[in-house]
Amino acid sequence: MxxxxxRLMLRRRRVWxxxxxLCALPTLVAILLATTRLAPPPGRGGAFLSxxxxxxxxxxxxxxxxxIPIFLPITVAIVAGDTVAGEASAGTxxxxxxxxxxxxxxxxxxxxxxxxxxxxxxxxxxxxxxxVGVLAFGFGPDASIGGAGAIPSLSGVELTPxxxxxxxxxxVGYLALCMLALGAVGLFFSTLTDxxxxxxxxxxxFVVASAALQPLDAAAAIEPYLPTSHWLxxxxxxxxxxxWTNLREGVLVQLGYVVIAFGAAWANFSTKxxxx
Amino acid sequence: MIVATSGLTKRFGRVTAVDGVSxxxxxxxxxxxxxxxxxxxxxxxxxxxxxxxxxxxxxxVLGEPMPRRARTVLPRVGALxxxxxxxxxxxxxxxxxxxxxxxxxxxxxxxxxxxxVLEQVGLGGVDxxxxxxxxxxxxxxxxxxxxxxxxxxxxxLDEPTNGLDPRGIQEMRALLTSLNEAGTTVVLSSHxxxxxxxxxxxxxxxxxxxxxxxxxxxxxRTPTGRVLVRSPxxxxxxxxxxxxVVDRRGDTLTVRGAEPAALNARLVSxxxxxxxxxxxxxxxxxxxxxxxxxGNDRVDRRPREAVVPGRSRGAGGPR
Amino acid sequence: xxxxxxxxxxxxxxxGTAAVVGAAxxxxxxxxxxxxxxxxxxxxxxxxxxxxxxAESTGRLGLPEIPALERVTALFTGVTQLRAYxxxxxxxxxxxxxxxxxxxxxxxxxxxxxxxFGANQLTTVTGETPVRLPRAADLVPSELAHRLVGLTRAxxxxxxxxxxxxxxxxxxxxVTPADPDTTVGRIxxxxxxxxxxxxxxxxxxxxDDRPLLFTEFLEVALTTPDDRTLTPAVPPGAGSxxxxxxxxxxxxxxxxxxxxxxxxxxxERVPLGSGLPGVGVYGAGVAGFVLVPASRGIAxxxxxxxxxxxxxxxxxxVGRAARLSTPLLSVVARGGIRRGGVLLAGTxxxxxxxxxxxxxxxxxx
Numbered sequence: 004m005x006x007x008x009x010r011l012m013l014r015r016r017r018v019w020x021x022x023x024x025l026c027a028l029p030t031l032v033a034i035l036l037a038t039t040r041l042a043p044p045p046g047r048g049g050a051f052l053s054x055x056x057x058x059x060x061x062x063x064x065x066x067x068x069x070x071i072p073i074f075l076p077i078t079v080a081i082v083a084g085d086t087v088a089g090e091a092s093a094g095t096x097x098x099x100x101x102x103x104x105x106x107x108x109x110x111x112x113x114x115x116x117x118x119x120x121x122x123x124x125x126x127x128x129x130x131x132x133x134x135v136g137v138l139a140f141g142f143g144p145d146a147s148i149g150g151a152g153a154i155p156s157l158s159g160v161e162l163t164p165x166x167x168x169x170x171x172x173x174x175v176g177y178l179a180l181c182m183l184a185l186g187a188v189g190l191f192f193s194t195l196t197d198x199x200x201x202x203x204x205x206x207x208x209f210v211v212a213s214a215a216l217q218p219l220d221a222a223a224a225i226e227p228y229l230p231t232s233h234w235l236x237x238x239x240x241x242x243x244x245x246x247w248t249n250l251r252e253g254v255l256v257q258l259g260y261v262v263i264a265f266g267a268a269w270a271n272f273s274t275k276x277x278x279x
Numbered sequence: 280m281i282v283a284t285s286g287l288t289k290r291f292g293r294v295t296a297v298d299g300v301s302x303x304x305x306x307x308x309x310x311x312x313x314x315x316x317x318x319x320x321x322x323x324x325x326x327x328x329x330x331x332x333x334x335x336x337x338x339x340v341l342g343e344p345m346p347r348r349a350r351t352v353l354p355r356v357g358a359l360x361x362x363x364x365x366x367x368x369x370x371x372x373x374x375x376x377x378x379x380x381x382x383x384x385x386x387x388x389x390x391x392x393x394x395x396v397l398e399q400v401g402l403g404g405v406d407x408x409x410x411x412x413x414x415x416x417x418x419x420x421x422x423x424x425x426x427x428x429x430x431x432x433x434x435x436l437d438e439p440t441n442g443l444d445p446r447g448i449q450e451m452r453a454l455l456t457s458l459n460e461a462g463t464t465v466v467l468s469s470h471x472x473x474x475x476x477x478x479x480x481x482x483x484x485x486x487x488x489x490x491x492x493x494x495x496x497x498x499x500r501t502p503t504g505r506v507l508v509r510s511p512x513x514x515x516x517x518x519x520x521x522x523x524v525v526d527r528r529g530d531t532l533t534v535r536g537a538e539p540a541a542l543n544a545r546l547v548s549x550x551x552x553x554x555x556x557x558x559x560x561x562x563x564x565x566x567x568x569x570x571x572x573x574g575n576d577r578v579d580r581r582p583r584e585a586v587v588p589g590r591s592r593g594a595g596g597p598r
Numbered sequence: 599x600x601x602x603x604x605x606x607x608x609x610x611x612x613x614g615t616a617a618v619v620g621a622a623x624x625x626x627x628x629x630x631x632x633x634x635x636x637x638x639x640x641x642x643x644x645x646x647x648x649x650x651x652x653a654e655s656t657g658r659l660g661l662p663e664i665p666a667l668e669r670v671t672a673l674f675t676g677v678t679q680l681r682a683y684x685x686x687x688x689x690x691x692x693x694x695x696x697x698x699x700x701x702x703x704x705x706x707x708x709x710x711x712x713x714x715f716g717a718n719q720l721t722t723v724t725g726e727t728p729v730r731l732p733r734a735a736d737l738v739p740s741e742l743a744h745r746l747v748g749l750t751r752a753x754x755x756x757x758x759x760x761x762x763x764x765x766x767x768x769x770x771x772x773v774t775p776a777d778p779d780t781t782v783g784r785i786x787x788x789x790x791x792x793x794x795x796x797x798x799x800x801x802x803x804x805x806d807d808r809p810l811l812f813t814e815f816l817e818v819a820l821t822t823p824d825d826r827t828l829t830p831a832v833p834p835g836a837g838s839x840x841x842x843x844x845x846x847x848x849x850x851x852x853x854x855x856x857x858x859x860x861x862x863x864x865x866e867r868v869p870l871g872s873g874l875p876g877v878g879v880y881g882a883g884v885a886g887f888v889l890v891p892a893s894r895g896i897a898x899x900x901x902x903x904x905x906x907x908x909x910x911x912x913x914x915x916v917g918r919a920a921r922l923s924t925p926l927l928s929v930v931a932r933g934g935i936r937r938g939g940v941l942l943a944g945t946x947x948x949x950x951x952x953x954x955x956x957x958x959x960x961x962x963x
Contacts, residue, residue, distance in 0.1 A: 007381045094364025101328045102382035103353035144835030155833030159713045259618045270607035277330040
């Protein structure tokens with residue numbers, strides 16, 4: 004079933020459109036920055052945008068910071084909201100269930116396909132923006148050892164290429180987990196309704212509500228448990244030494260969301276009457 | 280019994296969709312489930328397949344309880360529920376392959392299995408067009424093909440001839456009959472009497488959630504005790520059988536209280552030429568209309584809301 | 599039957615949710631320590647052992663933005679994330695973490711280095727100043743506790759309930775400043791009773807019981823940071839400059855400023871070394887204040903901004919002045935006269951600063 008789900012996802016035009024759009028936004032920003040050379044001053048505008056102009060290799064970090072707050076959650080909401088509700092509204096859900104595909108197995112396969120979608124989304128953005136960044140801004144100053152393309156950490160220490168690959172992989176994994184938590188919530192919403200649009204809007208409302216509560220002093224007690232609170236913790240991977248505190252907390256909270264949302268999806272879907 | 284339910288009831292909120300249905304379907308029959316729209320046919324079929332959970336009552340399919348043993352029962356059942364559905368962006372062949380891969384069973388011979396069912400439903404030469412470009416009839420054929428995958432012992436088909444042209448209906452009838460002869464039990468639901476009458480050996484009638492009748496088709500069509508006589512000289516017949524003729528339409532007369540052979544002898548001996556003489560049987564339509572009320576797609580006014588002439592104009596008032 | 603199954607599943611999910619949330623929210627009770635408060639204060643005064651940790655400091659002073667001093671006011675009005683690597687009093691590094699960068703302060707071999715990722719530049723600082731602007735590194739709990747407890751050596755101290763900080767059982771003590779003129783109502787410090795490492799500091803005003811400034815370690819270990827961590831690096835392409843400590847004082851730096859009066863508002867001037875002409879520190883402990891000459895532009899902007907930030911006008915013999923008071927910190931600015939702009943700030947009652955600004959001579963000589 005997992006194989007079927009993955010094949011179904013990879014053959015959906017909407018999924019590819021999401022990926023293309025995700026990569027298009029950073030590309031557009033890179034083109035504008037490269038032609039105008041008008042980088043925002045340090046501390047203003049998008050994260051890392053000021054540093055990008057002198058070193059294109061940092062662009063993946065800037066690109067991720069660009070797509071994380073809104074763009075990436077929207078695509079996750081679209082894909083996750085569609086998982087069960089989309090099959091229900093198309094009528095294919097009943098044929099899958101009588102094939103038979105166990106309901107838990109179906110949910111599990113859907114979660115895996117959402118995970119694959121977000122992982123590929125983050126990976127594509129990273130790879131495309133690296134290429135775009137280097138093309139638009141060059142490799143940056145030479146490394147002190149080993150020639151072209153030094154990448155500094157936020158603390159000023161130069162990172163070795165191996166280090167950069169490791170930290171980038173950790174970033175991709177961490178962001179994929181954050182988005183998977185959102186995807187799991189979308190999967191749950193998707194079992195509540197037969198309308199994919201309603202589930203998608205539900206996920207977006209969830210994100211907006213979380214982002215609205217986050218800066219409130221009155222909500223300080225629940226702030227660590229909000230899904231959006233930890234979305235920027237990946238930046239700590241580029242400090243030297245790496246600051247694990249927020250990352251660890253983020254991983255635990257996001258895993259908590261995955262487990263609880265998947266549990267709720269299971270509780271609701273296992274005995275749901277499929278009437279479409 | 281290949282399908283057996285007892286006291287099966289399903290309530291959606293305050294609406295009772297299926298009400299105390301005890302249905303028995305024997306192995307090897309072609310069972311037709313008739314009833315007006317909204318009579319609970321589809322909900323009953325969904326419950327048999329474990330898609331909808333019963334409020335009370337029990338279900339056995341292929342001798343095992345449902346939905347508890349869905350994992351072992353459903354692979355032996357092929358189903359078409361409330362019209363076909365497919366992933367629109369894929370071709371029909373890709374749809375069937377994915378559906379086959381989604382269920383239990385091995386991947387071996389998948390290609391051959393898919394080609395075989397496509398051939399069976401007359402889509403053997405289908406190309407790589409996505410399903411969204413298919414006509415209604417093609418989709419219907421594809422839905423039936425999906426039900427036939429993995430050679431089911433029981434076919435549960437909801438409105439199987441929807442969207443098919445007369446030739447397609449003919450083909451489908453032949454296909455289902457031949458599958459039935461090879462040992463597959465066929466249960467189909469329809470609101471088309473002629474469809475069921477032409478194909479089924481057994482028939483059940485649903486009305487407002489209840490199973491109003493379940494019987495062999497032949498047993499339903501009992502003689503009415505009247506005989507239809509066709510004659511080029513209808514007046515002579517009326518004269519001869521004074522008082523026994525209850526109806527006369529052109530050259531066809533309905534005669535009551537007579538045994539066909541004796542009637543024939545009497546007419547011939549009376550010198551009346553007879554071109555046809557048959558025993559009148561009840562039609563399925565008569566049976567169904569006797570048993571059922573109106574479907575839920577017809578909404579009548581309640582008596583006290585009945586239209587009062589003049590009042591619909593409003594402001595005028597009584598003059 | 600179906601209904602029962604539905605509820606059973608939901609009960610299971612609800613129980614799982616409660617377990618997950620509970621596991622996250624659970625805090626172990628802190629065990630007590632029978633160490634007397636006076637002994638704990640002695641430990642803190644004696645200095646901290648080497649440690650590495652991550653701390654968050656929250657200021658709720660409600661200060662308006664003061665031009666050219668935004669970075670300082672931000673420390674007292676928002677959340678500052680800090681990382682501290684402390685090997686000793688003269689060998690440490692503190693990082694101020696920002697959403698997309700960091701500003702690191704290194705101290706080693708008697709020198710300070712500042713790395714700013716946004717500016718892509720390492721600044722080597724030479725020389726020392728007796729007075730400087732507050733900076734993020736001052737808010738690390740160990741540093742802040744040491745400084746505040748040092749200023750209130752003579753004040754009475756009492757014990758507090760122990761509490762759990764960064765997974766440690768911390769013993770607490772409270773210092774209540776006795777000076778009637780200070781705004782500081784209490785200074786609460788929780789420290790590891792064994793090593794004396796301060797883990798959490800709270801400062802509250804007399805008028806308000808809620809802490810207006812608190813800082814605590816969220817994670818800390820008693821390990822000595824390695825040398826590589828304490829060595830500032832200049833990545834390829836980054837700038838490297840040298841600056842004198844006095845140059846960094848920014849707003850404090852007024853080359854043509856006059857000698858400050860020897861006595862203001864009944865407080866003696868504390869003798870300072872050279873380097874910052876015109877700057878005077880008056881009074882002792884937490885009841886002191888500082889006099890800083892300001893350019894006319896800055897002084898005027900503070901006075902104009904004060905009105906919108908809830909400040910009040912102060913009558914002065916020459917020029918014009920305004921007072922900004924928060925429960926903890928009072929600021930008075932005088933401007934409107936050529937070469938006579940000053941800023942007065944301190945944790946004293948605003949009346950003290952008002953009196954001081956009235957006693958100031960009209961213009962610098």
